[in-house]
Amino acid sequence: MKVEVDLEKCQDHGQCVYAAPGLFALNEQGRLSLRSRAAAVYVADVAEENAEELHEAADICPLQAITVHE
Numbered sequence: 001m002k003v004e005v006d007l008e009k010c011q012d013h014g015q016c017v018y019a020a021p022g023l024f025a026l027n028e029q030g031r032l033s034l035r036s037r038a039a040a041v042y043v044a045d046v047a048e049e050n051a052e053e054l055h056e057a058a059d060i061c062p063l064q065a066i067t068v069h070e
């Protein structure tokens, strides 16, 4: 599966980090750490074993910035 994060929607509040600490993190500036690797949209493969936390992160994101592609 793949995760897609719309970094223009994301406001770095970090709920996804609490829901899926294995997939998301905040950097020293308090911003979503994967920003350093993407311009506007971040896309990456996610292992099946991380499916549950990925779905939790997508559900909890208040900006609906996280999309899961099965």
Ligand code: SF4
Residues within 6 Å of the ligand: 005, 009, 010, 011, 012, 013, 014, 015, 016, 017, 032, 060, 061, 062, 063, 064, 065, 066
């Ligand atoms: S929960 Fe959504 S808005 Fe908040 S940091 Fe994560 S992706 Fe960004």
